[in-house]
Amino acid sequence: xxxxxxxxxxxxxxVIFGVAFMVFAMVRIVPGDPARIIAGEAATQxxxxxxxxxxxxxxxxxxxxxxxxxxxxxxxxxRSVRSKxxxxxxxxxxxxxxxxxxxxxxxxxxxVGVSAGIISAxxxxxxxxxxxxxxxxxxxxMPVFWSGLMLILIFAVWLGWLPAVGTGGMAHLVLxxxxxxxxxxxxxxxxxxxxxxxxxxxDYIRTARAxxxxxxxxxxxxxxxxxxxxxITVVGLQMGTLLSGAVLTETVFAWPGIGRLLVExxxxxxYPIVQASVLVVAMAFVMVNLMVDVLYAVVDxxxxxx
Amino acid sequence: MRRVxxxxxxxxxxxxxxxxxxxxxxxxxxxxxxxxxxxxxxxVTLDAPMITDSPxxxxxxxxxxxxxxxxxxxxxxxxxxxxxxxxxxxxxxxVRLRTGVRFHDGTPFDAEAAKFNLxxxxxxxxxxxxxxxxxxxxxxxxxxxxTIRLVTDAPFAPLLAHxxxxxxxxxxPTAVRRLGADYAxxxxxxxxxxxxxxxxxxxVVMTRNDDFWGEKAFLDEVQFRVIPDDGARVAAxxxxxxxxxxxxxxxxxxxxxxxxxxxxxxxxSLRTIYVGxxxxxxxxxxxxxxxxxxxxxxKRAIVNSALYGTARVxxxxxxxxxxxxxxxxxxxxxxxxxxxxxxxxGYSRARPLRAVxxxxxxxxxxxxxxxxxxxxxxxxxxxxxxLRTMEWGAYLALTNRPQPxxxxxxxxxxxxxxxxxxxxxxxxxxxxSQWVPTGSNRSFYKNERVDSLLDRGRTTTVQADRNKIYAExxxxxxxxxxxxxxxxxxxVTGIRHVAQGVVVHPAERIELFKAxxxx
Numbered sequence: 080x081x082x083x084x085x086x087x088x089x090x091x092x093x094v095i096f097g098v099a100f101m102v103f104a105m106v107r108i109v110p111g112d113p114a115r116i117i118a119g120e121a122a123t124q125x126x127x128x129x130x131x132x133x134x135x136x137x138x139x140x141x142x143x144x145x146x147x148x149x150x151x152x153x154x155x156x157x158r159s160v161r162s163k164x165x166x167x168x169x170x171x172x173x174x175x176x177x178x179x180x181x182x183x184x185x186x187x188x189x190x191v192g193v194s195a196g197i198i199s200a201x202x203x204x205x206x207x208x209x210x211x212x213x214x215x216x217x218x219x220x221m222p223v224f225w226s227g228l229m230l231i232l233i234f235a236v237w238l239g240w241l242p243a244v245g246t247g248g249m250a251h252l253v254l255x256x257x258x259x260x261x262x263x264x265x266x267x268x269x270x271x272x273x274x275x276x277x278x279x280x281x282d283y284i285r286t287a288r289a290x291x292x293x294x295x296x297x298x299x300x301x302x303x304x305x306x307x308x309x310x311i312t313v314v315g316l317q318m319g320t321l322l323s324g325a326v327l328t329e330t331v332f333a334w335p336g337i338g339r340l341l342v343e344x345x346x347x348x349x350y351p352i353v354q355a356s357v358l359v360v361a362m363a364f365v366m367v368n369l370m371v372d373v374l375y376a377v378v379d380x381x382x383x384x385x
Numbered sequence: 386m387r388r389v390x391x392x393x394x395x396x397x398x399x400x401x402x403x404x405x406x407x408x409x410x411x412x413x414x415x416x417x418x419x420x421x422x423x424x425x426x427x428x429v430t431l432d433a434p435m436i437t438d439s440p441x442x443x444x445x446x447x448x449x450x451x452x453x454x455x456x457x458x459x460x461x462x463x464x465x466x467x468x469x470x471x472x473x474x475x476x477x478x479x480v481r482l483r484t485g486v487r488f489h490d491g492t493p494f495d496a497e498a499a500k501f502n503l504x505x506x507x508x509x510x511x512x513x514x515x516x517x518x519x520x521x522x523x524x525x526x527x528x529x530x531x532t533i534r535l536v537t538d539a540p541f542a543p544l545l546a547h548x549x550x551x552x553x554x555x556x557x558p559t560a561v562r563r564l565g566a567d568y569a570x571x572x573x574x575x576x577x578x579x580x581x582x583x584x585x586x587x588x589v590v591m592t593r594n595d596d597f598w599g600e601k602a603f604l605d606e607v608q609f610r611v612i613p614d615d616g617a618r619v620a621a622x623x624x625x626x627x628x629x630x631x632x633x634x635x636x637x638x639x640x641x642x643x644x645x646x647x648x649x650x651x652x653x654s655l656r657t658i659y660v661g662x663x664x665x666x667x668x669x670x671x672x673x674x675x676x677x678x679x680x681x682x683x684k685r686a687i688v689n690s691a692l693y694g695t696a697r698v699x700x701x702x703x704x705x706x707x708x709x710x711x712x713x714x715x716x717x718x719x720x721x722x723x724x725x726x727x728x729x730x731g732y733s734r735a736r737p738l739r740a741v742x743x744x745x746x747x748x749x750x751x752x753x754x755x756x757x758x759x760x761x762x763x764x765x766x767x768x769x770x771x772l773r774t775m776e777w778g779a780y781l782a783l784t785n786r787p788q789p790x791x792x793x794x795x796x797x798x799x800x801x802x803x804x805x806x807x808x809x810x811x812x813x814x815x816x817x818s819q820w821v822p823t824g825s826n827r828s829f830y831k832n833e834r835v836d837s838l839l840d841r842g843r844t845t846t847v848q849a850d851r852n853k854i855y856a857e858x859x860x861x862x863x864x865x866x867x868x869x870x871x872x873x874x875x876x877v878t879g880i881r882h883v884a885q886g887v888v889v890h891p892a893e894r895i896e897l898f899k900a901x902x903x904x
Binding site: 109110111112113115116117118119120122123124125126127129130133158161162163164169172173224227228231232235236239242243244245246330331332333335336339340343346347348 | 423427429430432435437438509512513514515516517566567569570584585586587588610611612613614616617618620621623624625626776777778779780781782783785798822823824825
């Protein structure tokens with residue numbers, strides 16, 4: 080097991096390196112001169128050229144990349160070209176916010192999604208199943224910037240129960256977490272429903288029922304655990320989506336996370352910010368995937384890693 | 386006759402009653418409290434000479450003051466300066482500074498500090514984007530502890546207006562030296578508010594400066610919060626999370642009119658929105674076509690429909706609040722005139738004028754919708770425009786190419802004359818020395834008469850004479866029509882009733898110097 084984890088970690092190094100190169104190349108291919116954007120519409124060419132020189136944009140691409148990688152290996156992501164603040168600090172300040180939001184969103188998604196899926200699966204094709212699956216479909220199809228605004232309107236403006244936007248205590252986390260978790264909950268609900276249905280139809284469940292076990296025990300002890308395995312895959316994949324998909328939620332709720340940092344960086348052509356935030360999200364993806372694989376082994380004893 | 390007199394008296398009496406009723410309940414401001422402003426974007430940097438955007442300047446100006454200040458009414462008044470004299474040749478400026486003023490870190494504000502700040506901005510190594518505002522200054526010398534002397538390479542009338550710019554803010558030399566690049570995150574000025582914290586992407590917080598040299602602020606604390614989504618910003622205002630919401634979408638005004646807890650105010654800005662033509666290339670090297678487009682577009686319809694009436698149709702390349710403005714003319718909406726001009730230039734329904742129209746999306750209020758309206762309006766005169774919507778960064782790069790490579794035919798842009806002086810609004814946009822990428826003349830407009838008038842406007846020191854010069858320059862410009870003159874944007878701001886004394890400055894700033902919370 081440990082050998083496997085180490086092997087996977089080593090394998091992720093070229094992946095991260097590849098991501099780093101792609102991001103590096105991409106932000107430079109996109110049209111638009113970052114020096115001009117920083118200097119503003121009114122600045123003279125002399126100043127724009129100076130800024131370009133400061134940013135090292137006048138040097139050959141490969142040399143720029145070498146410098147970038149060298150610095151990253153030393154943990155130096157450079158300074159934001161616009162704010163002049165160290166990028167590592169900017170990312171470190173934003174990352175916990177996104178992790179908090181993504182984790183809360185995931186909790187909402189798992190709790191709502193798994194229970195909805197199981198309720199549906201126990202009474203398939205009943206009115207309850209139909210309602211739950213309809214709601215799930217609605218949750219899946221609603222765009223975040225709309226559902227988020229609706230939640231703000233209802234719970235912040237009309238009822239005044241929760242703060243509208245921004246960060247602060249736990250109360251600030253409720254609406255964005257529900258917004259973020261909603262579409263993922265829908266996916267998880269559909270996944271757990273079909274997985275649960277499949278398990279409930281299998282032979283060992285019939286055996287369990289045949290030996291006279293109470294229905295609750297059948298569902299809780301025998302079916303649930305096995306039905307969970309494919310759900311873990313989905314949850315793992317969604318965790319990555321939640322991290323990066325927080326962009327829209329963070330914008331609607333004015334949540335200062337890494338998603339918004341990335342968007343701001345792209346709009347401002349702030350190369351160091353874009354590179355660092357994409358790298359961090361990519362690393363998070365890799366780590367989550369690794370965790371899902373490990374969790375598999377824990378839940379499903381048939382799986383062995385050598 | 387008696388009846389008429391009685392009527393006049395009655396009207397006068399009623400008028401007096403209305404006026405006194407409006408002026409009556411003067412409430413005394415109370416001290417204390419926190420006021421929260423919801424802004425669309427975060428500040429970029431808080432190092433004054435490096436600021437290029439109005440959200441950053443709004444935040445910065447509460448802490449860092451300039452030598453002079455442009456009041457919301459458009460007057461230039463002394464701030465950290467007490468006054469100045471200009472030598473008869475117009476080249477030597479002696480500026481007397483306010484005494485006994487200290488920066489928030491205790492460093493005294495004196496002639497040395499003022500020189501430090503001006504030199505820092507002038508130093509090419511600083512790369513101050515607005516260096517050109519004072520680049521005519523060749524030397525700054527300290528006369529005594531509260532007087533500095535500046536020498537310019539030629540008489541330069543707009544210098545005083547340029548001193549009001551937030552870029553020329555006075556910051557603590559001690560802090561700038563000590564913090565280096567980190568200074569941009571924790572500014573130290575002389576203003577009514579002191580920097581407290583900046584949580585990037587979330588908020589900038591400042592507290593009252595109790596040692597302020599002038600009238601102290603009423604508020605204990607001021608917060609500028611970042612709420613990028615328009616809908617969420619309005620909702621936060623409705624929910625009471627924030628006191629002031631900037632840039633409310635014009636379409637929301639009607640809905641928000643009935644609100645009990647806040648008002649939506651529509652204020653003028655110094656920003657003009659226009660569509661520029663490249664006058665050096667076909668088809669728009671033909672002035673008749675440029676005038677034809679100006680007549681083909683119903684500007685009033687654009688203002689009323691796309692902007693819900695929250696703008697003012699341009700009657701000059703600059704707005705009324707700018708010193709040097711005068712009403713020149715408006716190209717009236719006249720399809721017959723437009724078609725006649727097109728015919729004269731050899732176009733007809735059978736052979737329509739075709740052009741590519743580049744425009745940004747999301748940079749100015751409803752810019753993409755306005756571009757689409759223009760496309761629809763000119764089609765009725767037989768002009769076919771192809772729209773190219775572009776992302777801001779790519780758009781700037783495209784329109785900024787030098788003349789030989791620049792094949793953009795029509796482009797939409799805005800210009801805020803934030804110094805409140807005509808020079809800033811005309812020189813950079815219409816002088817032939819200012820073709821991009823050197824300046825901001827993206828139309829490659831060149832008219833010797835305009836050049837010499839704009840040069841004279843800079844070196845003439847009597848304002849009445851300058852006004853005449855600029856009126857003449859603008860007449861020539863509007864007649865040449867290097868632009869399709871559109872409108873000046875308004876600022877739509879939501880302000881809760883409990884927040885009193887909030888000022889919406891035409892330079893796209895929210896000012897809270899005299900604001901207070903009603904209890």
